[in-house]
Amino acid sequence: MYGWEIDHIIPLSLGGTDDIANLQPLHWENNRKKSDNLEWSCAIVT
Helix, strand or coil, X not given: CCCEXXXXXXCHHHCCCCCHHHEEEEXXXXXXXXXXXXXXXXXXXX
């Protein structure tokens, strides 16, 4: 049902592009928390 999504590092709404350098994999829950924020961090899971 939910899993990984492609996230825009700089959101499209803030001038980001669909260029591969602006994309990253992000778990759906973290993607929702990040929303359109630029200042956001996610803990590294080891």
